[in-house]
Amino acid sequence: MMYRELGKTGKKVSEIGLGLENVDKKPYERVEETLNAALDNGVNILDVFMPGAEIRGFIKKALGNRRKDVLIQGHIGATDVNKQYDISRDMPTVKKYFEELLRLYGYIDFGMLFFIDSEEDYKGVFETEFITYAERLKKNGDIHHLGFSSHNPTMATKVIETGTVEMMMFSINPAFDMVPVEESVFDHLDSNFSRDVLRGLDPKRAELYKICVQKNIGITVMKALGAGKLLSAEHTPYDKPLTLHQCTHYALSRPSVASVLLGCQTAAEMKQAIDYYSASSEEKDYSKTISTVRNDFAGNCVYCSHCQPCPVEIEIATVCKYLDIARLDEKNIPPSIRSHYASLNSADCIECGHCEKRCPFGVPIIKNMKDAALLLGGKQ
Numbered sequence: 080m081m082y083r084e085l086g087k088t089g090k091k092v093s094e095i096g097l098g099l100e101n102v103d104k105k106p107y108e109r110v111e112e113t114l115n116a117a118l119d120n121g122v123n124i125l126d127v128f129m130p131g132a133e134i135r136g137f138i139k140k141a142l143g144n145r146r147k148d149v150l151i152q153g154h155i156g157a158t159d160v161n162k163q164y165d166i167s168r169d170m171p172t173v174k175k176y177f178e179e180l181l182r183l184y185g186y187i188d189f190g191m192l193f194f195i196d197s198e199e200d201y202k203g204v205f206e207t208e209f210i211t212y213a214e215r216l217k218k219n220g221d222i223h224h225l226g227f228s229s230h231n232p233t234m235a236t237k238v239i240e241t242g243t244v245e246m247m248m249f250s251i252n253p254a255f256d257m258v259p260v261e262e263s264v265f266d267h268l269d270s271n272f273s274r275d276v277l278r279g280l281d282p283k284r285a286e287l288y289k290i291c292v293q294k295n296i297g298i299t300v301m302k303a304l305g306a307g308k309l310l311s312a313e314h315t316p317y318d319k320p321l322t323l324h325q326c327t328h329y330a331l332s333r334p335s336v337a338s339v340l341l342g343c344q345t346a347a348e349m350k351q352a353i354d355y356y357s358a359s360s361e362e363k364d365y366s367k368t369i370s371t372v373r374n375d376f377a378g379n380c381v382y383c384s385h386c387q388p389c390p391v392e393i394e395i396a397t398v399c400k401y402l403d404i405a406r407l408d409e410k411n412i413p414p415s416i417r418s419h420y421a422s423l424n425s426a427d428c429i430e431c432g433h434c435e436k437r438c439p440f441g442v443p444i445i446k447n448m449k450d451a452a453l454l455l456g457g458k459q
């Protein structure tokens with residue numbers, strides 16, 4: 080297992096985490112075997128958004144004396160008043176569900192403002208007692224860090240700009256990233272990702288990830304497999320399905336992503352997820368598959384590394400990633416980006432052009448290498 084720092088929280092989280100939603104309503108033994116497989120393989124971040132008393136209790140029981148070994152995302156406003164998952168902004172209800180979570184787990188590592196996808200959601204959190212309650216939880220040490228969850232890049236950016244959050248949980252997969260920013264990913268999930276709506280990786284969605292780097296907001300990923308549809312021959316919008324490892328790799332190669340929370344339902348599924356670390360670069364390469372749909376945004380790097388190898392060993396995708404972040408605001412390039420770039424060597428590019436022939440997305444790599452040297456390395 081590899082670990083990454085989760086933005087401003089400073090916490091080191093496992094690149095692969097476990098979202099426990101899919102073991103909800105399953106027998107205790109399933110919860111226990113899945114959780115054990117996760118912890119035995121170094122997973123240290125769990126998403127516990129589910130409001131149900133039974134699943135919350137099963138997780139606590141399965142964790143036993145290992146509470147301190149894991150970091151828990153708990154969601155403020157997740158309820159099941161009518162026996163279904165629901166979002167509440169009604170404070171007595173919100174408090175009842177969250178305080179039950181605190182009672183079970185003692186504290187919550189990442190207290191998440193639940194589901195901010197619309198202006199109404201935003202107002203319901205930031206213009207009411209809701210945010211005061213969340214900030215008080217943090218002040219009291221009941222939650223260690225404040226985060227939020229969203230599926231909408233415009234609203235996510237708005238929340239980040241309040242300056243109150245340290246991390247976010249966001250839905251990331253190649254198909255969602257190709258849905259025009261004005262549209263809801265859920266509409267397309269329901270209509271089985273019709274390929275007609277996909278336009279190429281939308282730069283406005285990509286911008287959110289760059290803003291997160293700039294502001295040091297760590298990202299945990301949900302829906303990395305598009306509810307499993309991206310793995311299905313029947314539902315994929317591409318010429319063929321993606322694989323589990325390709326989806327994992329896609330999410331992990333977005334800027335600011337620290338952990339992909341996979342919804343494994345058994346110990347075997349958890350082990351398959353961990354097999355990511357045994358997969359070859361070819362097995363993880365998503366570029367060929369996602370380039371089989373229309374791309375209105377050709378020329379933008381998707382960080383797939385399909386252009387490698389480079390004869391002078393430049394890490395092209397990494398250079399492009401830092402360059403994209405730097406270009407977002409050239410006058411305020413985060414110092415961390417400059418220092419990361421210092422270990423790279425894009426100025427050594429001999430302009431052989433091998434990479435540009437291999438890139439399925441028409442990225443002007445040679446120009447990018449020069450621009451990076453200029454912008455990040457101060458080279459003329």
Ligand code: SF4
Nearest residue numbers: 389428429431432434
């Ligand atoms: S053009 Fe530059 S970056 Fe591309 S493979 Fe050749 S040396 Fe490497």
Ligand code: SF4
Nearest residue numbers: 380381383384386438
């Ligand atoms: S330059 Fe092209 S092939 Fe290389 S990482 Fe970017 S998109 Fe992929």
